Amino acid sequence: MSTLPAAVSDAIEALSDLQGIGSRSAERLVLTLLRNQFGLDKKIGNALIALKENVAECGICCHLCNKTDAPQCGLCSDACRDATRICVVSEPSDVIALERTHAFKGLYHVLHGVISPMDRVRPEDLRIGSFLARVKAENPSELIFALPASVDGETTTLYLIEQIKNSFAGTITRLARGIPSGGDLDYLDAATLSQALTDRRSI
Amino acid sequence: MSTLPAAVSDAIEALSDLQGIGSRSAERLVLTLLRNQFGLDKKIGNALIALKENVAECGICCHLCNKTDAPQCGLCSDACRDATRICVVSEPSDVIALERTHAFKGLYHVLHGVISPMDRVRPEDLRIGSFLARVKAENPSELIFALPASVDGETTTLYLIEQIKNSFAGTITRLARGIPSGGDLDYLDAATLSQALTDRRSI
Numbered sequence: 001m002s003t004l005p006a007a008v009s010d011a012i013e014a015l016s017d018l019q020g021i022g023s024r025s026a027e028r029l030v031l032t033l034l035r036n037q038f039g040l041d042k043k044i045g046n047a048l049i050a051l052k053e054n055v056a057e058c059g060i061c062c063h064l065c066n067k068t069d070a071p072q073c074g075l076c077s078d079a080c081r082d083a084t085r086i087c088v089v090s091e092p093s094d095v096i097a098l099e100r101t102h103a104f105k106g107l108y109h110v111l112h113g114v115i116s117p118m119d120r121v122r123p124e125d126l127r128i129g130s131f132l133a134r135v136k137a138e139n140p141s142e143l144i145f146a147l148p149a150s151v152d153g154e155t156t157t158l159y160l161i162e163q164i165k166n167s168f169a170g171t172i173t174r175l176a177r178g179i180p181s182g183g184d185l186d187y188l189d190a191a192t193l194s195q196a197l198t199d200r201r202s203i
Numbered sequence: 204m205s206t207l208p209a210a211v212s213d214a215i216e217a218l219s220d221l222q223g224i225g226s227r228s229a230e231r232l233v234l235t236l237l238r239n240q241f242g243l244d245k246k247i248g249n250a251l252i253a254l255k256e257n258v259a260e261c262g263i264c265c266h267l268c269n270k271t272d273a274p275q276c277g278l279c280s281d282a283c284r285d286a287t288r289i290c291v292v293s294e295p296s297d298v299i300a301l302e303r304t305h306a307f308k309g310l311y312h313v314l315h316g317v318i319s320p321m322d323r324v325r326p327e328d329l330r331i332g333s334f335l336a337r338v339k340a341e342n343p344s345e346l347i348f349a350l351p352a353s354v355d356g357e358t359t360t361l362y363l364i365e366q367i368k369n370s371f372a373g374t375i376t377r378l379a380r381g382i383p384s385g386g387d388l389d390y391l392d393a394a395t396l397s398q399a400l401t402d403r404r405s406i
Binding site: 011040048 | 205206207208209210211213214216217218220221222223224228230231232233234235236237243244245246247248249250251252253254255256257258259266267268269270272277278294295296298299302
């Protein structure tokens with residue numbers, strides 16, 4: 001016999017299906033929600049139900065956008081952004097991270113993943129077709145590859161460069177690799193450190 | 204201008220209102236839900252909305268119970284449990300933790316908090332009235348106090364004992380204090396260690 005009401009067990013089970021939330025955390029969250037006096041349970045519940053219904057993918061950069069704004073997201077329709085630079089990222093969260101820096105004023109292209117033979121992600125599973133068509137049509141002056149610094153990320157960058165190298169005349173760059181801000185040499189892995197050595201700059 | 208659709212920001216904001224989930228974790232969870240193909244967003248949303256509607260408080264022990272089972276929870280209506288022992292706990296999660304041990308076959312009483320002058324929790328804010336009435340009516344053979352080993356928990360235990368001492372004839376116990384299983388003396392705080400010394404047992 002369970003010591004918890006079915007509605008509580010159901011909520012715990014549903015929450016613990018989420019990546020990064022174990023059954024104990026889910027239990028704690030649900031019991032907190034039960035104690036909450038301000039309707040947070042309903043607020044979260046309704047927000048999650050409304051989530052996918054109101055979100056679409058931008059027809060240009062494939063970033064998430066309001067369904068009412070589709071087919072063009074706020075970034076792509078913003079006339080103040082530099083449309084001649086396209087930054088290629090893997091996930092919508094990478095756009096958020098880059099926007100947080102306020103250091104990039106160009107546009108993005110979100111691939112929604114990277115090519116990964118291990119995880120059976122093939123080029124056709126990603127937004128690569130739309131990327132190639134976009135590069136051909138818009139002919140930007142610079143493509144900045146900001147894919148993950150992993151084997152799969154590198155593979156995807158090389159694959160994309162291979163696809164465009166005959167038709168694209170602009171600059172191709174990737175994010176700098178090196179010591180992170182505040183990084184202590186002692187704690188850095190050998191790959192980062194050797195990359196930082198190779199890419200050293202004169203000062 | 205936000206770089207995220209309103210529905211996504213709403214869901215992130217709602218989730219980050221939860222204790223223990225920061226805005227970055229909330230962002231990660233919502234983006235995971237958007238990628239999820241199995242309707243996990245709807246499943247969690249519906250479970251949270253149904254949560255409070257289907258949960259009631261047991262009329263006897265004040266633990267959470269199915270609204271359909273009310274006024275008596277599964278534990279209180281279970282004839283196999285030893286009704287002569289009542290374990291007093293602070294939160295429903297404590298019942299779950301104790302049930303997980305399979306070491307206690309009696310019944311519970313959930314106070315839904317402890318007396319705390321700092322947090323302005325007074326005796327009348329807790330399920331103390333129903334506890335005193337229950338002790339008087341059922342006259343159990345043992346009361347086991349399993350409240351938190353904190354100042355507020357101790358205060359509540361002492362307050363309850365003070366309330367019943369003239370009318371209650373049975374045994375009053377509290378959970379043992381000492382070194383936790385696997386605990387290394389080196390890492391234990393002085394209060395735990397001195398309690399373990401004071402409560403030492405002959406072997």
